[in-house]
Amino acid sequence: MKKIILLLILILLCHPAGIQAQSVHPLQVKEIPAWVANAFTVAQKQSEAMYKEVMKDNLLPRSIQRGMVPQTDWTAGFFPGTLWYLYTYNHKEVWKKRAQAATALMEGEQNNAFDHDIGFKMYSCYGNGYLLTGDKAYRHILFRSAKTLASRYSYKTGLIMSWEPDESRDWLFPVIIDNMINLELLMEAYKMSGDTTLRHIAISHADKTMKYHYRKDMSCPHVVDYEPETGAMRKYDWNNGSDDTTRSTWSRGQSWGLYGYTMMYRETGNKKYLRHAEQIADFLLSHPNMPEDMIPYWDYSDPKRSTMRDASAAAIMASALMELSTYSVQGKAYFAAGEKQLKSLASPTYLAKPGTHKNFILMHATGNFLRNSELDGGLSYADYYFMEGMLRYLRVLNGQDLYPYRSFHKDMGF
Numbered sequence: 001m002k003k004i005i006l007l008l009i010l011i012l013l014c015h016p017a018g019i020q021a022q023s024v025h026p027l028q029v030k031e032i033p034a035w036v037a038n039a040f041t042v043a044q045k046q047s048e049a050m051y052k053e054v055m056k057d058n059l060l061p062r063s064i065q066r067g068m069v070p071q072t073d074w075t076a077g078f079f080p081g082t083l084w085y086l087y088t089y090n091h092k093e094v095w096k097k098r099a100q101a102a103t104a105l106m107e108g109e110q111n112n113a114f115d116h117d118i119g120f121k122m123y124s125c126y127g128n129g130y131l132l133t134g135d136k137a138y139r140h141i142l143f144r145s146a147k148t149l150a151s152r153y154s155y156k157t158g159l160i161m162s163w164e165p166d167e168s169r170d171w172l173f174p175v176i177i178d179n180m181i182n183l184e185l186l187m188e189a190y191k192m193s194g195d196t197t198l199r200h201i202a203i204s205h206a207d208k209t210m211k212y213h214y215r216k217d218m219s220c221p222h223v224v225d226y227e228p229e230t231g232a233m234r235k236y237d238w239n240n241g242s243d244d245t246t247r248s249t250w251s252r253g254q255s256w257g258l259y260g261y262t263m264m265y266r267e268t269g270n271k272k273y274l275r276h277a278e279q280i281a282d283f284l285l286s287h288p289n290m291p292e293d294m295i296p297y298w299d300y301s302d303p304k305r306s307t308m309r310d311a312s313a314a315a316i317m318a319s320a321l322m323e324l325s326t327y328s329v330q331g332k333a334y335f336a337a338g339e340k341q342l343k344s345l346a347s348p349t350y351l352a353k354p355g356t357h358k359n360f361i362l363m364h365a366t367g368n369f370l371r372n373s374e375l376d377g378g379l380s381y382a383d384y385y386f387m388e389g390m391l392r393y394l395r396v397l398n399g400q401d402l403y404p405y406r407s408f409h410k411d412m413g414f
Helices: 002-014 034-057 078-090 093-104 107-111 118-133 136-150 179-193 196-212 251-268 271-285 311-324 331-345 380-397
Strands: 020-022 060-063 067-069 174-176 223-226 233-237 405-407
Touching (some): 060 078, 093 118, 107 118, 107 136, 118 179, 136 196, 179 196, 179 251, 196 251, 196 271, 271 311
Antiparallel strands (some): 020 405, 060 067, 174 223
16 A cells, blocks of 8 residues: 555656746847847837836726726736746846836736636736746735636536626527636646646636537637536627627637647646647638638638738737647748748737837737728737747757746645
């Protein structure tokens, strides 16, 4: 019996998803192409000016149209996350302090269970901060945030409810594809704490989303509604993307899915997630409506309806492709595609000039076309995933691991 217990302990200690947490060390690379260096120079100038605006009223940037927003907004954590990425790039203490100050504005959101967006809000800022610094206070906040997100999980459906039921939309248990991104918070908190419930919830949500959210061609709608008592799928629906629910292929939603399943493969090692991510990538990269510069239209299904682009969809997709390229046998093709997207985003067509564009980094990002919201402007999450994608690009280009691991002591004291 003692031998069995000892063996189990050794297995737990050696397993990469046991008591270890991934750590993103400050960047150390030899090769930085000129176009990448220029993009980071612009990003630093824009973000320095944006930081000054943030600290005036303790509000955070969302978009040009909506301006600065309170911490409760689903986008509020992205700008602090961008500051952490800039610190990762330049190693300068002043950027670390800026990131810490902006991140501190988000502390109260760890208990906000209003919707699923706590993952977006808290992992982008506290998650990146923790991975860079190992700050124990950040660890506690991340764990608390994960437990708050887990409170929206239903064992009857096997899913995390994205939004509340809505009689006007005939939604009983709505789940949006964006929710895949929030599973990273659960998986990181599991690794920090050993709380297997968090891992179970993330896997359950990913599995059911994979089964019911995707069509045979590997496209997906924005919303899927479920029967709350049985977990049966009720219908496809939309809130973003095209309102044709049989064809809607909202570009940012496709990128959310690609990113989410690539991440789930990283966190679990389960090949079904890798295969799913590859199938999504192949669908997008071969799509007849993908523009030549690979910055997608707001919805792939009907570019004739509008040729408005969404730089945020490209930034998320490029970041996901960079990571996917390190896992897949098709890695070279995925890397080349992501590189092309990043080069397009870093070109004068999409990269703002310093001092313009209300201090956002990327131009031509679209929030919600059919609802006439945040059209062809700047979005905080477009900037965040652009910076992340560029950092991942540099790591892959220089032959580095995207996520080197560092052990953290299991003295949680939650």
